[in-house]
Amino acid sequence: MAIRINPTLIDELNSFGAEDVQLCYHCGDCSAVCQHSGEIFNFPRKSMRRLQMGLEQKIETTFEPWLCYYCGQCSTQCPREADPGESMMSLRRWLISRYDFTGIARQFFRSKLVEVLSIIGVAILTGLFLVIYGFSGGNLQIYDGEGAFLPSTFIHKFDLLIGSVMAIFLLINAIRMWYFTMIKGVDFNIPWWYWLKNIFTLPLHFFTQKRYAECESKNKSGIFMPWLIHLGLMLGYAIMLVLVMVYIEELQYGPDIIWKVHIFGYLASIGLIIGTVYFIRNRLIKSKYVQYKKSHDTDWVFVCLLFLIVLTGIAQHILHRTGIPYWANIIYVIHLMCVVPWLLRMPFSKWAHLVYRPLAMYFAAVYTDAKEKQEVISGSYAISVK
Numbered sequence: 001m002a003i004r005i006n007p008t009l010i011d012e013l014n015s016f017g018a019e020d021v022q023l024c025y026h027c028g029d030c031s032a033v034c035q036h037s038g039e040i041f042n043f044p045r046k047s048m049r050r051l052q053m054g055l056e057q058k059i060e061t062t063f064e065p066w067l068c069y070y071c072g073q074c075s076t077q078c079p080r081e082a083d084p085g086e087s088m089m090s091l092r093r094w095l096i097s098r099y100d101f102t103g104i105a106r107q108f109f110r111s112k113l114v115e116v117l118s119i120i121g122v123a124i125l126t127g128l129f130l131v132i133y134g135f136s137g138g139n140l141q142i143y144d145g146e147g148a149f150l151p152s153t154f155i156h157k158f159d160l161l162i163g164s165v166m167a168i169f170l171l172i173n174a175i176r177m178w179y180f181t182m183i184k185g186v187d188f189n190i191p192w193w194y195w196l197k198n199i200f201t202l203p204l205h206f207f208t209q210k211r212y213a214e215c216e217s218k219n220k221s222g223i224f225m226p227w228l229i230h231l232g233l234m235l236g237y238a239i240m241l242v243l244v245m246v247y248i249e250e251l252q253y254g255p256d257i258i259w260k261v262h263i264f265g266y267l268a269s270i271g272l273i274i275g276t277v278y279f280i281r282n283r284l285i286k287s288k289y290v291q292y293k294k295s296h297d298t299d300w301v302f303v304c305l306l307f308l309i310v311l312t313g314i315a316q317h318i319l320h321r322t323g324i325p326y327w328a329n330i331i332y333v334i335h336l337m338c339v340v341p342w343l344l345r346m347p348f349s350k351w352a353h354l355v356y357r358p359l360a361m362y363f364a365a366v367y368t369d370a371k372e373k374q375e376v377i378s379g380s381y382a383i384s385v386k
């Protein structure tokens, strides 16, 4: 089979954040130090090599960049300061753009202007729609129940519509990821029962991100801080997503608090506020953790928009509970103006990690089993993805 070479790949990756790939001279120190590199999945040196050679198809059909959790050990170790950890991160951005059939992700990653203008555009349209709807039959002085400016039943339908659009895009992109990595990228048979046997890896990695914690143990940092904060942030917005899509009517009810629902909202808010403040702070001061020394524009958009969502969400909750419906409604409109672009950009942004990474862990477990069975390689495997 002919190998497709893209001589401009390395320049292209530059716009996704990888600036120093050319400096690599393939000593292999990075792969040696990487906790997750092994015989089957060997990185990041191999990825650096493929990037330098422009092996676009090879990179597109591997899920190795998703097996990296950006602990930064390899970048710290690199004698050439080629920053392989950032290159792996940039490859994940690039892969998101390849899985995305619309081409929107590519525009977002390559142009700050396009991303910011599209967010502002969607936010303005959302605000206009909500204000027109609110004044058409509601009262700004009423937050919940009859005559409410934005009745929770209407918001529930609105959320479900936005969530469905997002889910459809994400599903199509996830199928493309599967096709690229497990069909185009695999040249041996994978028995169907391996898919069943390893299905548990999906929830396991989604809910624990245990490989990130394994990176931390290598750092001997004791408290596993980036992993813990990252997990809190991820679980926070996963819980919020469920609350918004399923329990929005209970969430907006009031001023009484429905503890069996609101307690999850409070816990999720704590995780989100700590996580966003932590990441913004670390990116601003370029903290001791190497993964925060460089920030792509999309990293800033991701964390700042999330911070705004959490702040406005908390504000409208307090205003509603303390009996100030007029301002609660205004802040609620602003909150939704942040939430809608945030939700709609999920399949085209860093947030897609939420889906692609556990999927990659699942694919890697299936792949490893099939590879072992085929006895294509010999010896013991240094990597475990289960």
Ligand code: SF4
Binding pocket: 023, 024, 025, 026, 027, 028, 029, 030, 031, 044, 045, 048, 077, 078, 079, 080, 081, 082, 083, 084
């Ligand atoms: S990225 Fe750095 S450590 Fe890794 S192979 Fe290249 S020069 Fe060596």
Ligand code: SF4
Binding pocket: 030, 033, 034, 035, 036, 037, 043, 044, 067, 068, 069, 070, 071, 072, 073, 074, 075, 084, 085, 088, 215
């Ligand atoms: S950042 Fe960490 S997990 Fe990723 S390739 Fe480097 S050492 Fe491995």
